[in-house]
Structures are given as structure tokens and as C-alpha cells.
Amino acid sequence: MSFPVDVVVMAAGKGTRMKSSRPKVLHRLGGRALAQHVIDTAARVSARSVVVITGHGADQVEAGLIAPALDSGAALKLQFVRQEPQLGTGHAVQQAVPVLADDGVTLVLSGDVPLTKPETLQALLDLCGGQRLALLTLEMPDPTGYGRIVRAADGSVTAIVEHKDASEAQRAITEIYSGIMAVPTKLLRGWLARLDNRNAQAEYYLTDVVKFAVADGLTVQAHRITDALQVAGVNSPVQLAELERAHQRRVADVLMVQGVRLADPARLDVRGELVCSQDVEIDVNCVFEGRVELGAGVRIGANCVIANAVIGDGAVIHPFTHIEGEKAGVSVGSGALIGPFARLRPGAKLGREVHIGNFVEVKNSTLADGAKANHLAYLGDAVVGERVNYGAGSITANYDGANKHRTVIEADVHVGSNCVLVAPVTIGAGGTVGGGSTITKDTLPGALSVARGRQVVIPNWSRPAKKKG
Numbered sequence: 001m002s003f004p005v006d007v008v009v010m011a012a013g014k015g016t017r018m019k020s021s022r023p024k025v026l027h028r029l030g031g032r033a034l035a036q037h038v039i040d041t042a043a044r045v046s047a048r049s050v051v052v053i054t055g056h057g058a059d060q061v062e063a064g065l066i067a068p069a070l071d072s073g074a075a076l077k078l079q080f081v082r083q084e085p086q087l088g089t090g091h092a093v094q095q096a097v098p099v100l101a102d103d104g105v106t107l108v109l110s111g112d113v114p115l116t117k118p119e120t121l122q123a124l125l126d127l128c129g130g131q132r133l134a135l136l137t138l139e140m141p142d143p144t145g146y147g148r149i150v151r152a153a154d155g156s157v158t159a160i161v162e163h164k165d166a167s168e169a170q171r172a173i174t175e176i177y178s179g180i181m182a183v184p185t186k187l188l189r190g191w192l193a194r195l196d197n198r199n200a201q202a203e204y205y206l207t208d209v210v211k212f213a214v215a216d217g218l219t220v221q222a223h224r225i226t227d228a229l230q231v232a233g234v235n236s237p238v239q240l241a242e243l244e245r246a247h248q249r250r251v252a253d254v255l256m257v258q259g260v261r262l263a264d265p266a267r268l269d270v271r272g273e274l275v276c277s278q279d280v281e282i283d284v285n286c287v288f289e290g291r292v293e294l295g296a297g298v299r300i301g302a303n304c305v306i307a308n309a310v311i312g313d314g315a316v317i318h319p320f321t322h323i324e325g326e327k328a329g330v331s332v333g334s335g336a337l338i339g340p341f342a343r344l345r346p347g348a349k350l351g352r353e354v355h356i357g358n359f360v361e362v363k364n365s366t367l368a369d370g371a372k373a374n375h376l377a378y379l380g381d382a383v384v385g386e387r388v389n390y391g392a393g394s395i396t397a398n399y400d401g402a403n404k405h406r407t408v409i410e411a412d413v414h415v416g417s418n419c420v421l422v423a424p425v426t427i428g429a430g431g432t433v434g435g436g437s438t439i440t441k442d443t444l445p446g447a448l449s450v451a452r453g454r455q456v457v458i459p460n461w462s463r464p465a466k467k468k469g
């Protein structure tokens with residue numbers, strides 16, 4: 001049983017309760033826009049295309065969503081259709097109908113419902129079978145506000161009645177419509193043409209297609225689930241935070257099943273993709289952004305923020321370290337020790353067993369195997385050789401106010417404390433730079449280079465007296 005699936009994502013609504021200038025469906029969950037989760041899930045049920053209905057903040061929404069890559073490498077077909085004004089969910093889907101092909105099934109999703117599992121949608125599509133209207137429903141202890149699933153004595157679904165239109169008896173029904181349905185497009189097209197807005201809200205209800213299906217003599221299928229999270233929408237900052245934690249818990253569970261040891265799954269935030277090898281340990285309050293890869297045996301200390309980085313086997317990232325690779329990326333070699341309180345910026349490429357200690361910043365620099373900068377230092381636009389020891393308080397003066405220049409520190413160099421290496425400059429292999437030196441010219445390999453002012457002595461000098469009062 002195979003049929004093309006076209007997904008319609010409703011995302012024209014305003015989301016007033018977010019109290020934000022940002023369109024609701026662009027609020028982020030796990031580092032991705034809410035509606036992006038929905039589109040990405042569509043890709044996982046092999047949708048042929050996705051049509052997003054936009055209205056409020058349409059320009060921003062259209063600019064803020066991307067077509068995910070499919071397993072084939074191609075991008076999923078993503079289209080936008082505008083709904084102006086917003087006259088209800090049925091009216092919303094009417095706008096999409098002209099771009100839907102009759103040979104498929106339309107899967108209706110909401111842009112603000114991010115945590116539906118692909119397997120749930122697949123089960124709904126299977127129930128639809130390319131021929132029937134299938135509804136995703138949920139049993140809810142407090143169904144206030146939702147559309148109720150009305151069933152006949154034999155259990156068959158006869159209608160969805162919106163809360164505002166429901167009788168007392170209907171309001172007692174605890175099975176609700178989730179907002180998700182799968183329906184053969186050809187049938188949908190005909191039913192949408194029959195909608196009217198004679199109801200309590202004067203809206204065109206998508207849910208009225210149920211009564212048309214029944215009137216046409218078709219049975220309506222319901223796939224009833226119990227996991228409310230999968231159909232939960234985001235309407236307020238409180239709900240956004242709740243779903244964020246739920247999403248993070250799912251991510252944490254997947255990692256733990258893979259063997260990752262999390263000190264506390266409730267104190268982990270993955271806002272992108274975290275790929276872990278065997279025996280990774282992550283302490284509390286770490287945030288991972290973009291794509292991060294952790295090699296075998298990597299340990300991440302508490303309170304680290306790591307973005308767009310590849311951490312080699314056995315490396316240890318001590319607490320309070322900030323790694324931000326952005327586009328250029330950061331790579332940390334195997335067995336390296338980073339932090340506590342270290343900062344690695346875009347283009348930091350660290351070799352094996354490199355040590356970067358507290359309050360050391362590295363940007364756009366390569367450090368070869370065994371190089372060390374243990375305290376209070378800056379390396380920018382530098383090429384640092386093997387086993388170099390870079391002293392406390394030393395910096396590369398890489399920027400002359402207009403251009404950035406490179407510093408080359410060859411293998412086995414020792415740079416003392418408080419040195420300024422004024423780029424462009426090369427420190428020759430095996431050389432030593434005396435503490436406190438300002439180096440402006442290339443140094444000879446193996447040499448001791450010292451460049452600092454002479455000590456000035458003013459005898460019998462007394463400090464200015466402190467003012468009283």
C-alpha cells in the first residue's frame with residue numbers, strides 16, 4: 001500500500017499569548033523553529049512535498065524555515081501559501097488545495113505542534129490507506145477548548161464538534177481531535193468546497209469534513225493515542241518551556257540508550273545535533289549547539305557551552321569552558337585537556353594532547369601536538385608548533401587596527417610570561433622568548449630573545465598619601 005503524501009502545515013495563526021513580536025511558529029525548541037520540527041518530521045514519513053500556510057508574520061516565517069535534506073540527498077519540496085485574512089482552519093487548507101495533486105494523501109499538521117513522532121504519523125497514514133479520512137485523537141482528562149470526537153452507538157466516528165458549538169452532553173466527551181488528520185486529497189478538495197461558517201465562531205472549520213465524509217457514506221477512522229506530548233501545541237512561554245524540557249528529555253534518553261553517561265538528564269540542553277562515541281561522560285548544565293561530535297571516552301565538565309566542534313578521543317573539557325566553532329569549526333585533538341574557564345573560538349584547531357588552561361582564548365589558530373598554553377593567554381591567527389609552551393599573560397598582537405596578521409611559533413619554543421608577539425612575526429624553532437618581551441621582529445631558531453624596557457629605579461620614593469575623610 002503506497003501513495004504519495006503531501007503535508008500541509010498550518011502556520012498562519014497569530015499566537016497572541018506568546019506576547020512576542022516573533023511569529024509563534026518561529027520560536028525555538030531544541031535550537032530549531034517549532035515549525036521546522038514539523039517539516040523535519042514530514043521528511044521522516046517520506047512526504048512528497050510540504051506546503052506551509054502562512055499569514056501572521058508570513059515574510060519572517062517563509063524566511064525562517066528550510067527544506068530538510070532527504071536520505072537521497074535531495075531537498076524535500078517546500079512551498080508556502082498565504083492565507084489572508086485567517087478565516088479558520090478549513091479556510092487555511094483551502095488555500096493549499098490548488099497546489100496539491102489529486103493522486104496523494106494530504107497530511108494536515110500544525111506548525112506549533114513540534115513533538116509528534118514520525119511513527120505516530122505513519123500509523124495514521126496506514127489507517128488512511130490512501131482511501132479513508134483518518135483522525136489522530138487523544139483521550140484528555142480535561143478536554144476544555146478542544147474539538148470533541150462524536151461517535152455513534154457502534155463506535156464509529158460521526159463528527160467533530162468544536163467546544164464552542166458543543167452541547168453539554170458533547171462537552172462531557174473526553175476524546176478530542178488533535179488537529180492532525182490524513183485524508184485523500186481528491187476527497188478533501190470536494191469536502192472543502194462544501195464548507196460554510198455557520199457556527200459559534202463564524203469560521204470555516206476543517207473539522208467539518210468529518211460530517212461530509214459520513215454523509216458520503218465513508219467510514220472515518222480514528223487513531224487514538226495516549227501520549228499528550230505528541231499533540232501538544234505551544235501557545236505561551238510556559239508551554240514552550242514545558243515542551244523544551246520534554247524534548248530535551250527525549251534527546252537525553254536517546255543518548256543514554258547509546259551509552260552516554262549523563263550526570264543528570266534533566267540538566268542537559270542539546271540545541272542541534274550531538275554525536276557521541278563510546279564512554280562519553282557529560283556533567284550537569286552543559287549546552288550543545290549546532291553539530292558537536294564527542295570522541296570515545298571524552299569527558300565534559302559541568303557548565304560547558306560547546307557549539308560546532310569536534311572533540312577527539314579521550315579529551316577532557318573541564319568546567320566552565322566555552323567552545324564556539326561557528327562556521328569555521330573548532331577541533332580538539334585526542335587526549336587534549338581544555339579548561340576550566342577556557343575559550344575556543346572559530347578556527348581553533350588543536351592537536352593531540354594540547355593543554356589549554358584557565359582564561360586562555362584561542363581563535364583561528366592551529367596548535368600542534370603537545371602544545372600548551374596553561375594560563376591567561378591569547379592566541380589569534382597563530383600557527384603554533386609541537387610542544388610549544390606559551391606562558392601566562394602572553395598574547396599575539398594580531399590586529400593592527402585594519403588588518404589581521406599571522407604569528408608563527410615554531411616547534412619547541414618557550415614563550416615566557418607577559419610577552420607580546422607583534423604579528424606578522426615568526427619565533428624560530430626551539431627558541432625562548434624571555435618574559436615580558438615585546439617581539440616585533442622574527443627570532444632565530446634556538447636563540448633566547450629578550451625585548452623589554454630596562455628596570456627603572458627611583459630611590460627614596462614615597463607613595464602619594466591617601467586623602468583623609
Ligand code: UD1
Pocket residue numbers: 010011012013014053055083085086087088089090091092110111112145146147148160162176177178179204205206207233
Ligand atoms: C483546532 C480544531 C480542534 C482541535 C484543536 C487541536 C478546528 C476548527 N478545530 O482548534 O478541533 O481540537 O485544533 O489543537 O480545526 N490556523 C491557520 N489559519 C486559520 C486558523 C488557524 O493557519 O485561519 C492555524 C493556527 O495557526 C494553528 C492551527 O491552525 O496552527 C490550529 O488553529 P487553532 O486556532 O489553534 O485551532 P483551535 O481553534 O484550537
Ligand code: CA
Pocket residue numbers: 233
Ligand atoms: Ca489550538
